[in-house]
C-alpha cells in the first residue's frame with residue numbers, strides 16, 4: 751500500500767498545532783491583567799449553550815505530580831485518579847474561577863452557560879465543580895459578594911454549593927457528594 755504522505759502531514763500538523771480544547775465562536779480569550787488571561791463573551795450566549803469542551807492527555811495522578819506548575823494549573827481533574835492535561839493549550843484552557851459563576855460543567859469536560867451571558871462578560875465557572883484535590887489552590891480575586899476568598903480542592907464539600915450547582919459537578923464529585931450525604935443521614 752502506498753504511503754499517504756499528505757494524510758500523515760495533516761495528522762502531524764493537527765497533533766502539533768491544534769489546541770486540545772474547543773471554545774465556541776461566541777467566546778474568546780484575552781489578557782485580563784499583565785499576565786493572566788480570561789475568556790469573554792464576544793457575542794450573546796444563551797442559557798444551556800455549549801461554551802467550551804476541555805481536552806488533553808489523560809494522565810494518572812502519579813504522572814500528573816511530575817508535571818511542571820504551568821501544565822498543572824491548566825489541567826482538569828476528571829476522575830479520582832485521572833487528570834486532563836492540555837499539552838497543546840488553547841483559549842478554553844483560560845477560563846477562570848468565580849464564586850458566582852455564569853457557566854458550569856456538564857459531565858467531565860463540557861462547559862455550558864448557567865444563564866444568558868452578555869457581550870463583554872467574563873466566562874467563569876466554580877472550580878468546586880471539578881476539583882477534588884489540592885492541585886490548583888489560590889487566593890480568589892473574583893470580587894463576588896459571596897467570594898470564598900480561598901479556592902481549595904475541598905470546596906466541593908460545601909453543602910450550599912450542592913443545591914446551587916446541582917447537575918453541574920463532575921460525575922466523580924457527584925458520586926462523592928451522594929456518598930457524603932448518605933453518611934451524614936445515617
Ligand SMILES: C[S@@+](CC[C@H](N)C(=O)[O-])C[C@H]1O[C@@H](n2cnc3c(N)ncnc32)[C@H](O)[C@@H]1O
Pocket residue numbers: 785786787788823824825843844845846847848886887888889890891892
Ligand atoms: C486554568 S488557569 C486559568 C487561566 C489563567 N488566568 C491563565 O492566564 O493562565 C487557573 C489559574 O488561574 C488563576 N485564577 C483563576 N481564577 C482565579 C480567581 N478567581 N482569582 C485568582 N486567580 C485565579 C489561578 O492562578 C489558577 O491557578
Ligand SMILES: [Zn+2]
Pocket residue numbers: 848849850890891892893894896897898899
Ligand atoms: Zn471568589
